């Protein structure tokens with residue numbers, strides 16, 4: 001079976017962050033995601049049956065405070081992936097793994113387990129560390145930024161070796177040492193499960209190009225030309241190493257019958273019901289010096305993070321959203337991971353109203369389950 005990530009659809013789709021309370025929207029609006037296993041399983045089954053490619057959890061260990069305590073409740077991502085893999089048939093199911101918080105020997109085996117449970121549909125979203133406050137829970141060393149990527153490089157090298165080695169081996173790295181290392185069973189996928197990484201700094205981008213099959217990019221969204229250049233740069237970095245790398249983004253969606261309805265609802269959940277305390281804490285954790293930003297820039301930044309955790313806005317009618325995705329495809333985007341305020345209700349609407357238009361526009365082929 002071929003992993004859905006590598007099918008021929010020009011714009012691949014997935015759903016992200018539904019293993020976390022409030023998903024990607026920092027709001028107290030009615031219907032905001034309470035995050036139960038029953039809802040996770042129902043959403044995953046619906047998305048899977050519609051033929052989307054990816055189900056992706058966020059790797060998050062504590063919330064951001066405020067009235068929502070945004071992302072306070074989160075299912076751990078390897079165990080989540082195993083459960084989701086068991087209730088779906090088609091989608092690629094990711095775990096988001098913090099390299100410094102999970103030992104490679106444990107990670108290689110957990111990944112192989114999830115790959116068997118899902119019948120060869122597992123993938124890893126490898127993150128090097130973003131939020132210091134999470135690392136403090138583990139008393140884990142918070143390395144200097146670029147050092148974190150050196151650590152992640154050795155981590156993934158060791159995991160890949162564990163996935164492929166047919167003989168026990170000793171490992172003497174800078175960060176990891178061990179004797180007679182061994183992991184069985186191997187993953188179902190050969191040579192290995194796919195790897196995604198969201199590094200965006202120069203070192204993070206080089207890491208992605210060298211070690212990942214897809215980069216999960218946060219587009220700067222200044223204008224189309226600069227976004228196109230940002231994506232082109234990522235793909236060139238990989239091509240220069242003789243590798244192909246897909247480019248995925250996060251898109252937050254408000255789809256309504258009219259553009260006005262969509263914009264009114266966005267304003268409602270972001271401005272009337274947005275959680276300013278949580279987003280303020282998020283800025284602090286990001287190390288954004290809010291007092292040094294122009295008030296208008298700061299407000300725009302906060303708006304964007306309350307609306308969808310800094311993702312790409314897909315706001316309007318089904319036709320307008322498909323036009324936006326055609327532009328994104330022309331810019332080099334290979335896939336979008338979607339989020340909504342009300343995942344279950346709005347994913348259903350997406351499947352019924354947006355996906356047929358994507359097919360008409362040539363962005364996707366109709367889904368035939370037997371085609372895998």
Ligand SMILES: Cc1cc2nc3c(=O)[nH]c(=O)nc-3n(C[C@H](O)[C@H](O)[C@H](O)COP(=O)(O)O)c2cc1C
Pocket residue numbers: 057058059060096098126127128129130131197198199200201202203204205216217218249250
């Ligand atoms: C869409 C997206 C999702 C991300 N998800 C996570 C996550 O779940 N957990 C995490 O610790 N970091 C996450 N990150 C952070 C990245 O791994 C990375 O640290 C960040 O983009 C900054 O890049 P840099 O590490 O190269 O400075 C995410 C980033 C993006 C753009």
